[in-house]
Amino acid sequence: MARPLIISDCDGVLLEFCDPFIGYLAQVHGLTLKLETFALAGNIRHADGTAVAPEAFPALLDGFFNTHMATQTPVAHAGTALARLAEYCDVVVLTNIADHHAVMRTSELARVGMPYRVIGNNGPKGEPIRVLLDEYGPSHAVFIDDLPPHHTSAKKRVPHVHRLHMVAEAPLRHLIPAAADADARIDCWAEALTHIETLLKGPAT
Numbered sequence: 001m002a003r004p005l006i007i008s009d010c011d012g013v014l015l016e017f018c019d020p021f022i023g024y025l026a027q028v029h030g031l032t033l034k035l036e037t038f039a040l041a042g043n044i045r046h047a048d049g050t051a052v053a054p055e056a057f058p059a060l061l062d063g064f065f066n067t068h069m070a071t072q073t074p075v076a077h078a079g080t081a082l083a084r085l086a087e088y089c090d091v092v093v094l095t096n097i098a099d100h101h102a103v104m105r106t107s108e109l110a111r112v113g114m115p116y117r118v119i120g121n122n123g124p125k126g127e128p129i130r131v132l133l134d135e136y137g138p139s140h141a142v143f144i145d146d147l148p149p150h151h152t153s154a155k156k157r158v159p160h161v162h163r164l165h166m167v168a169e170a171p172l173r174h175l176i177p178a179a180a181d182a183d184a185r186i187d188c189w190a191e192a193l194t195h196i197e198t199l200l201k202g203p204a205t
């Protein structure tokens, strides 16, 4: 019998990203990141206040994942909510991260109680979600992500998948407005679990 499929982002949904990344920038590079707007690349500064060129951002992010991924702590209630869902759902983590980092991410998530399949992606998520639907043939599918463009991409490619916009990191909540292309905005996993379980009791998608 077909099972429901939960497709979740990782950074900012399952694992805290901002505080650990800010810590890495300060400790390793002597840089600061103040989240005054949701533009990570444009808000990183040297000690003298000058902005770090946006071109330097990918290398900083890569360095963070190389050496500091283990500093990312779980988002509150994410582990228990997913464990509950995993009793009767398939769970896949779809994360925009390079393939070699996805291997480490798999073990890091397992280490903190989220032992799920991890797929490293690059770019919009609509198409990889479509591929997962082909593979699993689920009864219902729910997609959870903190970034609005991924909901837009999912709506275009797989409009029947329920799209839950979750900004789990408190410092980002007021910087990221509700995604227009998501079906719901819920920033807390305890509430999201209730929402998802209600959906899963409804008609198959």
Ligand SMILES: [Mg+2]
Pocket: 009, 010, 011, 012, 013, 145, 146, 147
């Ligand atoms: Mg994210």
